[in-house]
Amino acid sequence: GENVEQHPSTLSVQEGDSAVIKCTYSDSASNYFPWYKQELGKGPQLIIDIRSNVGEKKDQRIAVTLNKTAKHFSLHITETQPEDSAVYFCAAALFYFGTGTSLTVIP
Amino acid sequence: DAGVTQSPTHLIKTRGQHVTLRCSPISGHKSVSWYQQVLGQGPQFIFQYYEKEERGRGNFPDRFSARQFPNYSSELNVNALLLGDSALYLCASREGVSRYGYTFGSGTRLTVV
Numbered sequence: 001g002e003n004v005e006q007h008p009s010t011l012s013v014q015e016g017d018s019a020v021i022k023c024t025y026s027d028s029a030s031n032y033f034p035w036y037k038q039e040l041g042k043g044p045q046l047i048i049d050i051r052s053n054v055g056e057k058k059d060q061r062i063a064v065t066l067n068k069t070a071k072h073f074s075l076h077i078t079e080t081q082p083e084d085s086a087v088y089f090c091a092a093a094l095f096y097f098g099t100g101t102s103l104t105v106i107p
Numbered sequence: 108d109a110g111v112t113q114s115p116t117h118l119i120k121t122r123g124q125h126v127t128l129r130c131s132p133i134s135g136h137k138s139v140s141w142y143q144q145v146l147g148q149g150p151q152f153i154f155q156y157y158e159k160e161e162r163g164r165g166n167f168p169d170r171f172s173a174r175q176f177p178n179y180s181s182e183l184n185v186n187a188l189l190l191g192d193s194a195l196y197l198c199a200s201r202e203g204v205s206r207y208g209y210t211f212g213s214g215t216r217l218t219v220v
Binding site: 001004006032034036041042043044045046049051089091094095096097098099100 | 111163
């Protein structure tokens with residue numbers, strides 16, 4: 001089955017700085033890569049996704065890049081705000097999640 | 108519109124007991140999937156159902172079973188509970204197998220003592 005690795009496990013940034021989270025996957029047949037944000041006591045919330053026929057996708061302060069050859073994809077958050085503090089998960093092929101990154105934005 | 112609703116929100120069970128968790132998908136969503144999330148880890152895929160049929164199963168023992176009803180709601184059943192089954196159980200729904208993007212519920216926190 002698919003194996004998804006995610007780094008770093010924790011990330012602290014100053015408000016206004018950028019945050020980058022990276023994931024790798026093992027199954028070259030995977031063609032859909034969502035990113036989820038999970039706040040305490042809540043289920044994961046889809047924040048952005050990318051399909052394998054696209055190299056980059058942007059939605060306001062959030063962007064995702066995909067390198068199919070290297071089998072890795074990344075989440076970029078610019079101009080971070082305290083409300084961005086949460087656990088972020090990458091996933092591959094809908095069902096296989098990374099281990100999560102706890103992001104703290106320091107005011 | 109109501110999101111994905113799960114019940115109960117919290118549950119405490121004793122080892123060896125059986126538990127049933129319930130999920131109501133977003134109206135119009137025909138696909139439901141279940142995940143187990145142990146504290147500090149990512150969700151682990153358990154089952155996917157579409158149109159009342161099992162379409163996928165993760166690496167979980169036969170103690171775990173599920174079903175989907177004609178109204179697309181779903182139940183997850185776990186028999187012979189172990190301490191290691193303590194986790195947040197998440198349900199997610201989407202329109203169909205060809206549509207991307209699941210919407211998750213807030214989960215059921217199961218504690219096995």
